[in-house]
Amino acid sequence: MQAKVAVIMGSKSDWPTMEGAAEIMDLLQVPYEVEVVSAHRTPDRLMSFSAEAVGRGFQVIIAGAGGAAHLPGMVASKTRLPVLGVPVQSRALNGMDSLLSIAQMPKGVAVGTLAIGEAGAFNAGLLACQILANNDPALAERLEAFRQQQTDTVLANPDPRAQA
Numbered sequence: 004m005q006a007k008v009a010v011i012m013g014s015k016s017d018w019p020t021m022e023g024a025a026e027i028m029d030l031l032q033v034p035y036e037v038e039v040v041s042a043h044r045t046p047d048r049l050m051s052f053s054a055e056a057v058g059r060g061f062q063v064i065i066a067g068a069g070g071a072a073h074l075p076g077m078v079a080s081k082t083r084l085p086v087l088g089v090p091v092q093s094r095a096l097n098g099m100d101s102l103l104s105i106a107q108m109p110k111g112v113a114v115g116t117l118a119i120g121e122a123g124a125f126n127a128g129l130l131a132c133q134i135l136a137n138n139d140p141a142l143a144e145r146l147e148a149f150r151q152q153q154t155d156t157v158l159a160n161p162d163p164r165a166q167a
């Protein structure tokens with residue numbers, strides 16, 4: 004099936020964080036591709052990836068990076084596709100560096116910044132599904148079901164001391 008979402012990241016070492024985006028897209032049956040692309044280490048690849056993204060049929064790009072996290076902003080500078088940025092938790096500064104690098108974009112080039120780490124990656128995947136669901140009624144139904152199940156699970160287990 005044609006991949007609608009590209010999940011890119013600055014390094015292989017980001018995958019344990021970024022696989023959360025894949026997890027929710029697998030659950031909601033949204034096809035995606037995964038690739039390491041780095042503004043710093045593979046700048047030419049970054050440029051060709053960004054320039055070709057629309058032509059490859061992607062509708063959303065999820066970009067995860069840590070530290071001096073220039074990847075999401077640089078991709079956004081070269082494509083009109085929505086870019087969801089995931090700040091990967093860095094060892095030195097716990098991801099505050101990643102967060103600020105991704106969030107503080109100049110006016111006129113947008114990156115939607117998610118939370119630091121695994122929750123951010125999962126929510127980037129979820130948000131990509133929500134964007135695509137606007138034009139995909141079957142996906143919209145699966146999303147509603149996911150949300151309902153999440154709500155039901157919390158309501159069915161109100162005692163914080165009990166095992167889920």
Ligand SMILES: Nc1c(C(=O)O)ncn1[C@@H]1O[C@H](COP(=O)(O)O)[C@@H](O)[C@H]1O
Nearest residue numbers: 013014016041042043068069072073074
């Ligand atoms: N922030 C970036 C970019 C970029 O923004 O282009 N490329 C790699 N990196 C980040 O460097 C960190 C350490 O990478 P290594 O573990 O490979 O040394 C990773 O979190 C990666 O996202």
